Amino acid sequence: MIVASTGMVADLVRAVAGDRADVSALMGEGVDPHLYKPTRSDIARLMRADAVFINGLLLEGKMTDAFARMRDSGKPVVAVGDALPQDRLLSPPGFEGAHDPHVWMDAGLWAQALPAVRDAVTKLDPAGADLYARNADAYAAKLVDLDAYARRVLASIPANARVLVTAHDAFNYLGRAYGIEVRGIQGISTESEAGLKAIEELVALLADRGIPAVFPETSVSDRNVHALVEGAAARGHAVALGGALFSDAMGAPGTYEGTYLGMIDLNVTTIARALGGEAPASGFQGKLTLAQR
Template sequence: MKGALGLCIAALLLGFNVGCRSQPAAQRDRLQVVVTTGMIADVVQAVSGDRADVRGLMGPGIDPHLYKPTRTDIAFLSQADVVFYNGLLLEGKMTDALIRTANAGKKVVAVTEKIPEEFLLEPDAFAGHHDPHVWMDPTAWIKAVTVIEQTLREVDPGNSTTYEANATELRDNLERLDRYAQQVLESVPSDRRVLVTAHDAFNYFGRRYGYEVMGIQGISTESEAGVLDISRLVELLVSRRIPAVFVESTVSDRNIRALIDGARARGQEVAIGAELYSDAMGAPGTYEGTYIGMIDHNVTAIARALGGTAPERGFSGRLAADAVAGNS
């Protein structure tokens, strides 16, 4: 049963949207767009430019796996012309709210809907569901850009040219980011291309760039890491001489520190390479608070911590000077 629940939710949302148009959008100067995660908000803002008011429900440090909509969120959803969400059950606790919003005649769109099923990962630990963390591969997120562009052009055809031009520029930038990531991540010695993180959010990243990925927790941060999981990862760190592991901005570092203590007891010092952004971006108003900045930070931090070479200020020279510095 491949992601059956996710497909059912998508079918319900699509069914409710057939023939829907948000008439007030044609009567207002700017679209009212509500999105779930920061990664989606950043893309929608880039594509829409000054033609839309974009409201993200989940800020930095918020775990989308656990997020439940507030009354204020429900009010924003009811006033939106368009709602974008990730899909693939990332926002599992928002499912009812999204379906009710679609049932009320709103345009509710999963940005992952155009990603072919054969591209999606379904690791054994994911209990029959697809891995929702597709934004970790910029080439997949390019497909999300296209979904957002097409939706905005459909809802607001008067600004279609603007949306098309902005989306084209963003896709070009993401292709450049992907080339940068390939270059710096290939500089890491092949036997060190092991990414150990707090939870299983980096599978698409690992596949794209040829890294073995180990998450202490599973697909959802609700899962717990067991003693055997930690012992197995300690053995991996020691046997492969992996120099660094990584914490995440939305997940407790408790289990990562248990790994470090376990490796130290075996005679190997392992550093915390840096705090990576997985389910949320950095602070608003910072470079790391954009999708490109988030991926740039992760790529640069991983390469430098594992023995590769990467510019200290990253892909575009905009990373904070201490952004990729690790700690122990």
């Protein structure tokens, strides 16, 4: 049994392990990993697991010590973020000395975690080595396609509207990968409170540049995003509330948006359409149902 912290990490491990492992995530739909505290039953599940996969880079802020203790006790704890090329990690202002943990937002970067996942799963179950290698390669090819789709639809947004304003700073990797300016109301972690000044500055940016939409996130309160819409309206600039993005958690289990591919597809398709770009409502592989959201 393998236990992952977030749904995104569980999805990555599942893509490699296939049917040979029981993979589950501690944090489900709508859960904020920055604030998540493990329950007693979570700790018991982690203790029973053959291996634990986490995002790392301090994303799971309240669980960092628990993971360190497990590693000290000899349990394999694999941090996907640590497996990525360190020179590809961002350290934005206000987050000096640490890396931005939201690495899944760049599909091409996320794919670079696959070799480490494959190797870790193979070490647990050497008999599955061939399958794990094939699965990792097949999934890498899907991520390459998703990355190309994201690049194409986001490139169709008009130059003046290439600004993504969201509830918190989860989208820096998306911004770098696909050439979009990214502004979060809250900082890298949702633990920081958004100041009135930050909201006023963003309202001015929206009005000055004529940005057409801002985006709530499924795992963060949308109070601040509504404040932006109202603030811009008071200045005579109508800003639409774009569809809710999946920042730090995926959609419901069993749905397309409850997979990593569906999560990123929904995000980039929603952003492109709301900011005046072109993207099919059915998304990257025709599986998206934006109309129902």
